Amino acid sequence: xxGICVFNSVFILASTIYDIADKAGVSIATVSxxxxxxxxxxxxxxxxxxxxxxxVGYHPQANAQGLASRKTNTITAVVxxxxxxxxxxxxxxxQDKLNDHNYExxxxxxxxxxxxxxQVEHVLKRRASEGCLFISIHLEQEEWKALHRYNIPITLIxxxxxxxxxxxxxxxxxxxxxxxxxxxxxxxxxxxxxxxxTSKPIESRLEGFRNAYKDAGVDFDHSLVVSGDSVxxxxxxxxxGYEAMVKILTMKPEVEACFCxxxxxxxxxxxxxxxxxKNIPLIGYxxxxxxxxxxxxxxxxxMRDMGFFATQNxxxxxxxxxxxxxxxxxxxxxxxxxxxx
Amino acid sequence: xxGICVFNSVFILASTIYDIADKAGVSIATVSxxxxxxxxxxxxxxxxxxxxxxxVGYHPQANAQGLASRKTNTITAVVxxxxxxxxxxxxxxxQDKLNDHNYExxxxxxxxxxxxxxQVEHVLKRRASEGCLFISIHLEQEEWKALHRYNIPITLIxxxxxxxxxxxxxxxxxxxxxxxxxxxxxxxxxxxxxxxxTSKPIESRLEGFRNAYKDAGVDFDHSLVVSGDSVxxxxxxxxxGYEAMVKILTMKPEVEACFCxxxxxxxxxxxxxxxxxKNIPLIGYxxxxxxxxxxxxxxxxxMRDMGFFATQNxxxxxxxxxxxxxxxxxxxxxxxxxxxx
DNA sequence: TTGAAAAATGTAAGCGCTTTCATTATACTT
DNA sequence: AAGTATAATGAAAGCGCTTACATTTTTCAA
Numbered sequence: 013x014x015g016i017c018v019f020n021s022v023f024i025l026a027s028t029i030y031d032i033a034d035k036a037g038v039s040i041a042t043v044s045x046x047x048x049x050x051x052x053x054x055x056x057x058x059x060x061x062x063x064x065x066x067x068v069g070y071h072p073q074a075n076a077q078g079l080a081s082r083k084t085n086t087i088t089a090v091v092x093x094x095x096x097x098x099x100x101x102x103x104x105x106x107q108d109k110l111n112d113h114n115y116e117x118x119x120x121x122x123x124x125x126x127x128x129x130x131q132v133e134h135v136l137k138r139r140a141s142e143g144c145l146f147i148s149i150h151l152e153q154e155e156w157k158a159l160h161r162y163n164i165p166i167t168l169i170x171x172x173x174x175x176x177x178x179x180x181x182x183x184x185x186x187x188x189x190x191x192x193x194x195x196x197x198x199x200x201x202x203x204x205x206x207x208x209x210t211s212k213p214i215e216s217r218l219e220g221f222r223n224a225y226k227d228a229g230v231d232f233d234h235s236l237v238v239s240g241d242s243v244x245x246x247x248x249x250x251x252x253g254y255e256a257m258v259k260i261l262t263m264k265p266e267v268e269a270c271f272c273x274x275x276x277x278x279x280x281x282x283x284x285x286x287x288x289x290k291n292i293p294l295i296g297y298x299x300x301x302x303x304x305x306x307x308x309x310x311x312x313x314x315m316r317d318m319g320f321f322a323t324q325n326x327x328x329x330x331x332x333x334x335x336x337x338x339x340x341x342x343x344x345x346x347x348x349x350x351x352x353x
Numbered sequence: 354x355x356g357i358c359v360f361n362s363v364f365i366l367a368s369t370i371y372d373i374a375d376k377a378g379v380s381i382a383t384v385s386x387x388x389x390x391x392x393x394x395x396x397x398x399x400x401x402x403x404x405x406x407x408x409v410g411y412h413p414q415a416n417a418q419g420l421a422s423r424k425t426n427t428i429t430a431v432v433x434x435x436x437x438x439x440x441x442x443x444x445x446x447x448q449d450k451l452n453d454h455n456y457e458x459x460x461x462x463x464x465x466x467x468x469x470x471x472q473v474e475h476v477l478k479r480r481a482s483e484g485c486l487f488i489s490i491h492l493e494q495e496e497w498k499a500l501h502r503y504n505i506p507i508t509l510i511x512x513x514x515x516x517x518x519x520x521x522x523x524x525x526x527x528x529x530x531x532x533x534x535x536x537x538x539x540x541x542x543x544x545x546x547x548x549x550x551t552s553k554p555i556e557s558r559l560e561g562f563r564n565a566y567k568d569a570g571v572d573f574d575h576s577l578v579v580s581g582d583s584v585x586x587x588x589x590x591x592x593x594g595y596e597a598m599v600k601i602l603t604m605k606p607e608v609e610a611c612f613c614x615x616x617x618x619x620x621x622x623x624x625x626x627x628x629x630x631k632n633i634p635l636i637g638y639x640x641x642x643x644x645x646x647x648x649x650x651x652x653x654x655x656m657r658d659m660g661f662f663a664t665q666n667x668x669x670x671x672x673x674x675x676x677x678x679x680x681x682x683x684x685x686x687x688x689x690x691x692x693x694x
Numbered sequence: 695t696t697g698a699a700a701a702a703t704g705t706a707a708g709c710g711c712t713t714t715c716a717t718t719a720t721a722c723t724t
Numbered sequence: 725a726a727g728t729a730t731a732a733t734g735a736a737a738g739c740g741c742t743t744a745c746a747t748t749t750t751t752c753a754a
Binding site (some may be wrong): 370371382413417420421422 | 739740741742743750
Binding site for chain 1 (some may be wrong): 709711712713718
């Protein structure tokens with residue numbers, strides 16, 4: 013369905029500070045002052061300027077302001093993929109915080125195809141924002157270090173590097189708690205439904221899984237860690253969970269319970285159990301909103317809080333560049349629901 | 354856990370085009386040409402400039418470029434809330450498209466508290482981007498019309514207004530299909546699990562629901578439309594669905610099947626049925642990835658495609674401002690799964 | 695070799711703002 | 725009323741880039 017339509021609308025000639033100054037009979041400096049809320053402008057003048065600006069729909073141009081003042085009033089969030097529950101929640105928290113402060117948010121998406129580091133560098137080089145929030149971006153020590161030269165405030169979320177502020181969750185601990193719980197319940201063969209093994213969170217969760225076994229004095233069997241075959245989103249998908257659970261159920265029938273690397277995978281796993289008409293206790297990871305309604309036991313990560321807090325942290329640093337670097341680590345919490353009944 | 358750490362890193366002095374020109378022994382115009390991939394620069398010069406730029410970590414500043422060239426290379430997506438499955442998917446599609454083209458994405462979040470129109474105007478006035486994608490932003494005819502004066506390309510997603518390109522889904526049709534299916538299956542009392550009634554999608558879905566009744570020759574009973582009490586996200590939440598289904602099951606025991614305004618509400622509704630130990634056929638709306646794994650019958654909206662296509666459309670208009678305005682309307686599709694078995 | 699066309703480079707004028715410093719108008723004191 | 729402190733305003737220099745136009749260098753046909 014295609015429609016054509018002609019409008020006799022009067023376009024705005026993208027007026028500038030000069031136009032406003034002219035019409036108001038003042039200098040551009042005064043107009044600038046009005047828009048920057050400087051208090052040394054008489055009320056009369058301010059009203060006149062504002063009235064004219066409103067009439068012609070004027071508003072300072074972001075670029076010109078940025079160039080002249082060397083401030084952009086923008087913070088950039090760098091994420092691997094937007095369409096993922098974790099990032100979505102974190103971004104929500106960031107928004108919440110930003111709404112109170114006068115910053116604009118730019119989201120920069122790292123494409124999986126190209127080199128992460130150079131994409132990150134690109135963001136910093138452009139200098140289009142005053143500070144950056146890096147969400148689940150994992151780089152080598154050396155690479156993080158190299159970013160210091162751009163001298164722009166950075167707060168890491170879900171990653172740790174001593175040179176920048178960071179906000180993360182103790183993944184090892186989360187996995188440990190879930191596994192320990194299952195082991196203590198008396199299940200001796202607890203599997204880990206994993207994802208792409210090179211992914212950062214998987215590494216530490218696997219460690220926690222192992223540690224729980226060790227501390228419980230139960231022999232650790234490597235083959236109990238299984239993941240699906242799809243690598244899209246590092247396997248953190250319903251599909252990935254489904255595939256993995258099918259493997260577990262068919263190839264390791266002795267498994268009595270399962271710790272799952274994410275709630276979204278757990279959804280797939282649940283389906284697999286249903287399809288294969290089996291049922292074993294399951295613990296997810298994240299506590300996305302769905303989990304509660306699906307009766308999924310899980311490890312809660314305060315995703316929204318993390319975004320909120322990290323943003324606060326970044327803003328603090330913007331206002332006080334010399335403040336000490338801080339590392340905040342949340343401890344995840346075990347939430348018990350039906351799936352472990 | 355707080356850590357302090359001192360780095361003896363050498364910050365970059367934010368070099369400019371002048372510094373590069375100096376070191377390379379060329380004029381700033383030449384440096385500019387190199388970074389804009391103009392082909393009238395000798396290979397020797399280009400290599401030298403690039404080498405020096407790399408050495409000092411130089412990259413053109415977005416603001417200065419934007420000001421001088423009057424182009425920002427940025428498109429802005431305006432959304433009501435990020436943390437919502439629909440927007441998330443649409444944004445994913447936008448990203449996919451943008452990754453191929455050389456545009457940066459800025460996401461602007463409309464806060465629920467303040468006036469939508471003025472927030473939208475703000476985005477346009479700043480002129481920080483070349484074009485805008487409005488996702489599920491609903492304004493009055495007059496308001497949309499007023500935006501023409503800013504003379505910046507806009508593509509609407511999930512909204513219709515004749516003056517701008519738009520990409521939407523026929524909500525009325527979607528609801529109609531779901532309801533008709535249920536009615537034809539022989540359920541005479543089909544309820545609609547709704548959300549905040551003033552929300553745009555609800556209006557048209559309700560219409561489709563009604564139409565299906567009319568066409569089936571079954572008397573329409575207003576009390577069959579029920580929604581939860583929570584208004585967060587206009588009621589499009591698990592909680593909203595749960596509340597509504599509880600009402601249906603307890604107050605309208607004669608209901609035999611249910612059409613649900615979104616998959617996410619359906620998740621809550623499923624839980625309610627389980628808690629109350631009842632079970633009626635259910636059809637959701639959206640077809641989020643989860644739906645497949647939950648066995649939820651639903652009305653599929655090609656969310657990702659919509660984002661992808663709308664972005665393509667906007668880019669087309671950017672490149673050819675005089676192209677005819679187009680309205681694209683997707684027809685949603687009924688997907689049958691377990692929940693209607 | 696010469697001269698014209700083509701390629702490479704440079705000069706300089708903005709882009710639309712902010713901000714310092716100088717100037718003028720206003721308010722207040724005695 | 726005169727003098728001074730203070731508030732309001734203006735002039736002008738830049739912020740770091742792009743780009744039209746001018747100039748210089750290179751290329752190549754005859």
